[in-house]
Amino acid sequence: MTTSQKGLAETNDVLKSTQAVIRTALEKLGYPEEVYELLKEPLRTLTVRIPVKMDDGSVKVFTGYRAQHNDAVGPTKGGIRFHPEVTENEVKALSIWMSLKCGIFDLPYGGGKGGVIADPRNMSFREIEALSRGYIRAISQIVGPAKDVPAPDVFTDGQTMAWMMDEYSKMKEHNAPGFITGKPIMLGGSLGRVTATSKGVAIVIREAAKKQEIELKGSKVVVQGFGNVGSYLAKFMHDMGAKVIGISDAYGALHDPNGLDIPYLLERRDSFGTVTKLFTNTITNKELLEIECDILVPAALENQITEENAPFIKAKIVVEGANGPTTPEGSRILDERGITVVPDVLANAGGVTVSYFEWVQNNQGYYWSEEEVERKLDAMMVKSFNEVYETANSRRVDMRLAAYMVGVRRMAEASRLRGWI
Numbered sequence: 001m002t003t004s005q006k007g008l009a010e011t012n013d014v015l016k017s018t019q020a021v022i023r024t025a026l027e028k029l030g031y032p033e034e035v036y037e038l039l040k041e042p043l044r045t046l047t048v049r050i051p052v053k054m055d056d057g058s059v060k061v062f063t064g065y066r067a068q069h070n071d072a073v074g075p076t077k078g079g080i081r082f083h084p085e086v087t088e089n090e091v092k093a094l095s096i097w098m099s100l101k102c103g104i105f106d107l108p109y110g111g112g113k114g115g116v117i118a119d120p121r122n123m124s125f126r127e128i129e130a131l132s133r134g135y136i137r138a139i140s141q142i143v144g145p146a147k148d149v150p151a152p153d154v155f156t157d158g159q160t161m162a163w164m165m166d167e168y169s170k171m172k173e174h175n176a177p178g179f180i181t182g183k184p185i186m187l188g189g190s191l192g193r194v195t196a197t198s199k200g201v202a203i204v205i206r207e208a209a210k211k212q213e214i215e216l217k218g219s220k221v222v223v224q225g226f227g228n229v230g231s232y233l234a235k236f237m238h239d240m241g242a243k244v245i246g247i248s249d250a251y252g253a254l255h256d257p258n259g260l261d262i263p264y265l266l267e268r269r270d271s272f273g274t275v276t277k278l279f280t281n282t283i284t285n286k287e288l289l290e291i292e293c294d295i296l297v298p299a300a301l302e303n304q305i306t307e308e309n310a311p312f313i314k315a316k317i318v319v320e321g322a323n324g325p326t327t328p329e330g331s332r333i334l335d336e337r338g339i340t341v342v343p344d345v346l347a348n349a350g351g352v353t354v355s356y357f358e359w360v361q362n363n364q365g366y367y368w369s370e371e372e373v374e375r376k377l378d379a380m381m382v383k384s385f386n387e388v389y390e391t392a393n394s395r396r397v398d399m400r401l402a403a404y405m406v407g408v409r410r411m412a413e414a415s416r417l418r419g420w421i
């Protein structure tokens, strides 16, 4: 059995490693053990079974999860992932990361996350719709605009959100745009939401490069993953004058030391972020990560930078576009080698930030211009980046621990004020 067949969370337990950093962050902040006991697991995790009539007439039963980490601050919030390697522990860890992001960015939410073990790449449009609707019916009792607000994640998109919103609205017998974010504009989506995560990553890269005195114009950038996050990020870096010399998807990677034609690749990628199948001169994802560059952005899945390849990474800065792309060992090695790691909970929170803007617009029924969304996003990314950067410097910790310290504090304080701890 290969690593990918085994499931990522099994081979490298993202929940355990997240819990370890949460514990250290709480200890550094002086919180007692019971705060860790409360925050180490989601408050609630629901497992559901979803029967779907397939196109060939058979019924396939899918397993899904929805985890709600902590709702002391407000409703929980976080994406839904359709992927064959989804596990319960992965969904739990992802919900904790969402709590941290909301804490770092001062959003009035706690973290939530959902996942279904499925491979939509091998399903018809109709089957994906049936699965999306079935999943929402199955979790409907614990979600809602004031309870838990889902959004897109790996292999789900605006269309998936539209089906889910429609299913929820039908069940509740009223239109409920604030139930889910990442919707198409026509159904109450926010301008700038589709590119928000990658825009946020690009802003963080700009700020991190400034601190390290790296000139972005002409700098060499490598991006792993060419989906929602990776493809638009490659485009933003290209627009900022950087040379994107490597990109990849689940099937392979492309490398050109003179810079790839990103607008062309963006045009040719499919809705699952696949583009390398169109080429024969590909390299592997492993080779991609070890290319000499200034900025490396893993923007695909977890556990991509590990103790095995961290010694060979040749970037100056690693910016985590994906959630959990670096294992604790990998992170430690990069740190020892003087490579700055800008952690996921800071770098990729542009998505949840604009999801929050979308929810605010849905609740007030008044919609903002794209410029307004981008201006507000830029300001929040810069503020949060600086807070984490300064915490790292003043407390003499790496940026991941600093981000966890900033993120966990609000959850702990809200839980204390409610009298939970």
Ligand code: NAD
Pocket: 152, 153, 154, 155, 156, 197, 224, 225, 226, 227, 228, 229, 230, 248, 249, 250, 251, 272, 273, 274, 285, 299, 300, 301, 302, 321, 322, 323, 324, 348, 349, 351, 352
């Ligand atoms: P996506 O489904 O749009 O794209 C995923 C990309 O990763 C695709 O190009 C796919 O081919 C590639 N990929 C899949 N398996 C791979 C493998 N084993 N090796 C290499 N590449 C592989 O997903 P996305 O929305 O771009 O999300 C990517 C990452 O960013 C995930 O970790 C997700 O949790 C995180 N994230 C996404 C958002 C968002 O707004 N979409 C927000 C925050 C964080």
